[in-house]
Amino acid sequence: MNSRIISILFLLISFSARADKYVFKADQWQKGIHLFAGGGLNASIYNSDFAKQDQGVGLNFKTEVGYYINSQWALEAASRVKFNKVKEYLVWDTLFTGGLKYRFNHFPFTKSKGIYARAFAGKAPTVFYLRDSPEIYRKTKASRIQYDGPVYGGAIGNMYDGANGKVWYVEYGFTYQQLNRYIGVKNDGEIPVTEFANTGNKFKIYSLYVSIGLLVF
Secondary structure, three states, rough: HHHHHHHHHHHHHHHHHOOOOOOEOEEOOOOOEEEEEEEEEEEEEEOOOOOOEEEEEEEEEEEEEEEEEOOOOOEEEEEEEEEOOOEEEEEEEEEEEEEEEEEOOOOEEEOOOOOOEEEEEEEEEEEEEEEEOOOOHOOOOEEEEEEEEEOOOOOOOEEEEEHHHHHHHEEEEEEEEEEEEEEEEEEEEEEEEEEEEOOOEEEEEEEEEEEEEEEEE
């Protein structure tokens, strides 16, 4: 299986390298497969039907593989990991999304042609590491709660041409997560054991983020 994945990645990179003769630029996207990676900060609000509202801030890291159809449109698949520290728990989100990216040739109040917008949706496995468990979980021995549910979001960013042909970006975005399936897990030695599972007690997470990154290839 690993050899198949490596072969597929090699073919995608080779295809991307041969796709066009011109170089990827902030205002002239190159047709083919491209990878961006970056990181930054996020701030999140946590609402649930069993605990008080909480807020958290933390880091986020993103990788994004896109098939650039032409100089303005791209299809993309992305993963973003974000960490938030709140009063009662540490939250580790992993957002797997797919979506569209569009570059504006003309954007109001600026001459930049590197401004783009993204719209995306997907799944968001989310782990709450409990320090002081919410009251609803205190009778259990769970050390973490694993949620799952849909995520939706959008972003606007600007690409820039840097030194030595490097392309980098700054992006501002938001996400909305609805986490409605969960299990409680404790560690029995090195083996994780499920304490409970349910589809109630919904969490809703509203997040804003800023990310800075580079074109990898």
